[in-house]
Amino acid sequence: MTSAVDEARLQAQFEATVAHKDRIEPRDWMPEAYRKTVVRQVAQHAHSEIIGMQPEGDWIGRAPSLRRKAILLAKVQDEAGHGLYLYSATETLGVSRDELTERLITGAQKYSSIFNYPTLSYADVGTIGWLVDGAAICNQVPLCRTSYGPYGRAMIRICKEESFHQRQGYELLMTMMRGTDEQRAMVQESVDRFWWPSLMMFGPPDDASPNTAQSMAWGIKTHTNDELRQRFVDMTVPQAVALWVTLPDPELRWNEERGAHDFGQPDWDEFWSVVKGDGPCNAQRIAHRKKAWDDGAWVREAAMAFADKQSSQSEEATA
Numbered sequence: 001m002t003s004a005v006d007e008a009r010l011q012a013q014f015e016a017t018v019a020h021k022d023r024i025e026p027r028d029w030m031p032e033a034y035r036k037t038v039v040r041q042v043a044q045h046a047h048s049e050i051i052g053m054q055p056e057g058d059w060i061g062r063a064p065s066l067r068r069k070a071i072l073l074a075k076v077q078d079e080a081g082h083g084l085y086l087y088s089a090t091e092t093l094g095v096s097r098d099e100l101t102e103r104l105i106t107g108a109q110k111y112s113s114i115f116n117y118p119t120l121s122y123a124d125v126g127t128i129g130w131l132v133d134g135a136a137i138c139n140q141v142p143l144c145r146t147s148y149g150p151y152g153r154a155m156i157r158i159c160k161e162e163s164f165h166q167r168q169g170y171e172l173l174m175t176m177m178r179g180t181d182e183q184r185a186m187v188q189e190s191v192d193r194f195w196w197p198s199l200m201m202f203g204p205p206d207d208a209s210p211n212t213a214q215s216m217a218w219g220i221k222t223h224t225n226d227e228l229r230q231r232f233v234d235m236t237v238p239q240a241v242a243l244w245v246t247l248p249d250p251e252l253r254w255n256e257e258r259g260a261h262d263f264g265q266p267d268w269d270e271f272w273s274v275v276k277g278d279g280p281c282n283a284q285r286i287a288h289r290k291k292a293w294d295d296g297a298w299v300r301e302a303a304m305a306f307a308d309k310q311s312s313q314s315e316e317a318t319a
């Protein structure tokens with residue numbers, strides 16, 4: 001049991017660590033609300049990586065060439081790896097992957113709204129790489145310096161792979177834009193569908209994001225949603241120009257005074273309805289994840305039985 005005096009000392013130590021931008025590590029004392037917030041954010045991130053395999057995974061069997069298939073397979077596998085690093089980071093806070101998967105399947109925890117949109121053409125593989133992985137990079141690069149150690153270190157590794165994802169998407173779109181009129185039209189149609197949902201990936205506007213202030217005070221988040229959204233727009237506009245695609249926002253223009261782009265707001269009613277479960281693919285994504293989890297039950301059971309057998313054998317050997 002810790003006394004009130006100990007508790008105050010531990011709290012002060014925790015705050016000093018955060019203020020110095022040092023890391024909080026798994027064995028360090030931390031306020032219960034901090035632990036909960038990190039678990040919620042990292043779990044939501046892990047779920048997004050795992051659910052995010054589905055929209056692109058739909059195209060693996062229909063890739064137009066062996067080269068495109070190899071690239072897409074590797075990319076989707078990377079996302080599985082990202083999910084696993086992140087579930088491991090939450091395990092350091094005492095929450096198992098089984099528990100988190102349960103919370104995902106029952107809808108108690110969310111994942112990024114972007115993955116509830118369908119992929120209707122192969123150009124979507126390129127657009128997801130360019131815009132969705134591009135937005136993910138804007139969100140995640142600052143998280144390499146997040147206050148919780150295992151999360152920050154996972155992000156360093158993940159960001160390196162995300163930048164490859166972004167480039168493969170851009171390269172695919174560039175190849176299509178050099179192709180036929182039909183291919184160029186496919187790219188534009190895909191960008192038209194994904195632009196607004198990509199802006200929504202940064203979350204609601206700052207004045208509708210009640211958790212941001214506390215997360216920033218704890219060093220879990222380092223920038224607000226609107227700051228990151230602005231950074232993404234400023235990064236993406238010149239890439240769109242080089243690609244010869246139009247971003248579907250009539251309000252998008254350079255603002256000389258601010259040294260940044262002005263742009264329109266996504267349809268926030270649509271965002272909230274997708275977050276609440278009413279997006280075009282929410283039910284399908286969860287049903288697919290649940291089926292994969294149920295189908296894999298025997299593998300988990302066999303792995304546990306094997307591990308038990310191994311440990312009883314090594315106990316016998318040392319007895």
Ligand SMILES: [Fe+2]
Pocket residue numbers: 049078079082158162
């Ligand atoms: Fe990822």
Ligand SMILES: [Fe+2]
Pocket residue numbers: 079133136161162165
């Ligand atoms: Fe990615």
